Structures are given as C-alpha cells and as structure tokens.
Amino acid sequence: MSSRDAERTSTAPGSAPAPPTAAEKPLLSVARVSKHFGGVQALTDVCLDVAAGRVHGLIGPNGAGKTTLFDIISGITAASVGTVTYIGQDVTKKSCTARARFGMRRTFQRAQVFSWLSVEDNVLAALEWRGGGGGVLADLVAWPTRRSLEKTRREQAEQVLEWCGLADSRRVPAGSLPLGRQRLVELARAIVDQPQLLLLDEPTSGLDETESERLGEFIRSLRDKGTAVLLVEHDAGFVMRMCDRIAVLNLGSVLAEGTPAEIQANEAVRDAYLG
Ligand SMILES: Nc1ncnc2c1ncn2[C@@H]1O[C@H](COP(=O)(O)OP(=O)(O)OP(=O)(O)O)[C@@H](O)[C@H]1O
Ligand SMILES: [Mg+2]
Incomplete structure (x- = not known):
C-alpha cells in the first residue's frame, strides 16, 4: 500500500480521495x-x-x-x-x-433564482455568455455556428434538468416552485457548465x-x-x-x-x- 493509499484509508470516509498533498497547488x-x-x-x-x-x-x-x-x-x-x-x-x-x-460558480444562502423565468431559461441563462461570433446579424440570420451552439446549450440544459429531477418543471416559472426545488434550480444553473x-x-x-x-x-x-x-x-x-x-x-x-x-x-x- 502506498503512503497515499494509507492516508486515504485512515482519513477519508467511503470513496473520498486522499487529502491534498503539499505538492498539489x-x-x-x-x-x-x-x-x-x-x-x-x-x-x-x-x-x-x-x-x-x-x-x-x-x-x-x-x-x-x-x-x-x-x-x-x-x-x-x-x-x-x-x-x-x-x-x-x-x-x-x-x-x-x-x-x-x-x-467560479456559487449558490446563495437565500436561493436566488430568476423567479419570472422558466426553470429551463434559468439554466440556459448560465450558458448564454458564450457568443457564437457575428453579433446581432448572426442572431438575426441564425448563422450555422449559432444554431449548433444553441443545440449544444439545450442538450446541456436538458441533461442537467434530468439530473436534478427538474425536467417535469422545465416550463414552470422558477419562483413558483417550493424552496427546496428552487435550490435545485440554483444548483442546476451553477453546475450546467462544469x-x-x-x-x-x-x-x-x-x-x-x-x-x-x-x-x-x-x-x-x-x-x-x-x-x-x-x-x-x-x-x-x-x-x-x-x-x-x-x-x-x-x-x-x-x-x-x-x-x-x-x-x-x-x-x-x-x-x-x-x-
Ligand atoms: N452587509 C453587512 N453589513 C454589516 N454587517 C454585516 C454585513 N454582512 C455581514 N455582516 C456581519 O458580519 C458578520 C458575519 O456575517 P456572515 O453573514 O458572514 O456570517 P455567517 O457565518 O454566514 O452566519 P450564518 O451562519 O448565520 O449564515 C455578522 O456579524 C454580520 O452581522
Ligand atoms: Mg451565512
């Protein structure tokens, strides 16, 4: 058993990895x-x-x-x-x-969702910052790179909504959900972009x-x-x-x-x- 393995067995519960070593920045x-x-x-x-x-x-x-x-x-x-x-x-x-x-992503002690936006749009909002080039004109003519970017965004959002058990609520305004589910929306938004x-x-x-x-x-x-x-x-x-x-x-x-x-x-x- 390596010293790293020994450290893992003695200090971390379950499958948790070994604590960071001094060499890890x-x-x-x-x-x-x-x-x-x-x-x-x-x-x-x-x-x-x-x-x-x-x-x-x-x-x-x-x-x-x-x-x-x-x-x-x-x-x-x-x-x-x-x-x-x-x-x-x-x-x-x-x-x-x-x-x-x-x-860097965070969630808040008091959940902060865009309450008037749908659950899906809350998650998509976290992915909108990456443009596709071409500015407003590209938006207007649905430039192919824009279309493929949009498809990828929707797939990413769909995956995270499924993962968080929110797929059935995707069209619902986020602010209308109970607090626990609003927290999941906030989490979904925070993790959708890895x-x-x-x-x-x-x-x-x-x-x-x-x-x-x-x-x-x-x-x-x-x-x-x-x-x-x-x-x-x-x-x-x-x-x-x-x-x-x-x-x-x-x-x-x-x-x-x-x-x-x-x-x-x-x-x-x-x-x-x-x-
Ligand atoms: N904007 C602010 N103006 C004045 N005082 C503040 C402000 N934000 C925090 N404080 C004070 O700073 C201290 C730390 O507050 P903070 O909210 O960071 O604690 P916390 O550990 O998160 O507490 P909790 O477990 O209750 O959430 C407290 O005394 C708080 O009243
Ligand atoms: Mg606090």
Whole structure:
C-alpha cells in the first residue's frame, strides 16, 4: 500500500480521495483576508486553500463570517485587506463576472433564482455568455455556428434538468416552485457548465432527506470530475460525510483546519461549535 493509499484509508470516509498533498497547488487561495463593515469586524486574517477535485467544508456558528468569505471569494464584496488567488491569478480586484468566466460558480444562502423565468431559461441563462461570433446579424440570420451552439446549450440544459429531477418543471416559472426545488434550480444553473470551483452556501437548507441525498451525489460526482467544492453547511453529519477537509470559522477567524476526523476530535471546535 502506498503512503497515499494509507492516508486515504485512515482519513477519508467511503470513496473520498486522499487529502491534498503539499505538492498539489491550490486552485483557490485566500491569504490574510480581513473584512469590516463599519465597526463590525466580520473577518480577521483568514487564510484558506482549496484544492481541485476536493470537497472543502467551511463551518462555524451563526455570524462567524462564512457568507462574507463567500462574497469575497466570488467578488460580490471587496476584502478590506488580503488577497484571493484563483487558478494562479490574483483576482482580488476582479469582478464577479470575470471570476465566473474563469469557472467560479456559487449558490446563495437565500436561493436566488430568476423567479419570472422558466426553470429551463434559468439554466440556459448560465450558458448564454458564450457568443457564437457575428453579433446581432448572426442572431438575426441564425448563422450555422449559432444554431449548433444553441443545440449544444439545450442538450446541456436538458441533461442537467434530468439530473436534478427538474425536467417535469422545465416550463414552470422558477419562483413558483417550493424552496427546496428552487435550490435545485440554483444548483442546476451553477453546475450546467462544469464549474472549476463551486461555492455552496447552506445547500441542504429547505431540502428534504431524498433531495439532500441527491445533492450529496452531485457533489461527489462533480468532485470526481475535478471540480473543487467549498461547502458552507450547518448539517454537521452532511459536512463530515462529504468533505475531504474542513475549516472552522469562529468570530471571523479560522479556529481549526483539518480532516473531518481531526475536526471532530478538536476540543476548541467542540466547545465553539459542535457542542
Ligand atoms: N452587509 C453587512 N453589513 C454589516 N454587517 C454585516 C454585513 N454582512 C455581514 N455582516 C456581519 O458580519 C458578520 C458575519 O456575517 P456572515 O453573514 O458572514 O456570517 P455567517 O457565518 O454566514 O452566519 P450564518 O451562519 O448565520 O449564515 C455578522 O456579524 C454580520 O452581522
Ligand atoms: Mg451565512
């Protein structure tokens, strides 16, 4: 048995891959990030590495700064101090759009669908940014490259709708669905283009047990295709089952980082969060 195999057996549950080794360059690096909102210090000196093909958990009590960190990673909020490096580039000052074009996707703590658009159009919207050349004229004359691109988009959307169990609702306005299914629409939109980095903010909230199970399968399958997943989640069992590494935030600072077993055994984490 190689040392990597031994590591896998001892640290990761089920079929999870071995934790990243020092030789693996992180896909995302958050370095010494702090954020204040007026007098509220939301994050202090946070460092976090996320490797490709791994599921990383980010846990911590309410108000710990998890969503603020997601906002900084995805470019919605600027850090007061610190840098975000993604695929080897300093993206600290790049827009959300630029980060999305480099394959970064996220979902929101409060699901954000285009409520007036159909479920299918929500998913297609995530694929519209790639033009086909030729501008408006090409649109008007349905230039062949446009037609083939459109066909590919529809096939991709169809596949992900089937996968998420949303095919029967494809023509329904997304905002008319129950919360759990809106979350699946948001997820479908985030994964339709095979993200390199997927940020999920409390994705099981509003999902029933079967939907959570299905979500777990999506996450594993994305990971197996090389996507890095950063998961904020209050369901401790789900986090422990899903993650290769976990970071614990408390009062805006990283309290601990390690494998699920290390985090469960950490006394400071138990006191602050796991109870
Ligand atoms: N836009 C804002 N303006 C002022 N304070 C904010 C803002 N956004 C977040 N905060 C504060 O920053 C801190 C971290 O909030 P954040 O939402 O990131 O926590 P969280 O870990 O995601 O919590 P939860 O588990 O409840 O979602 C909190 O004290 C919060 O009140
Ligand atoms: Mg939050």
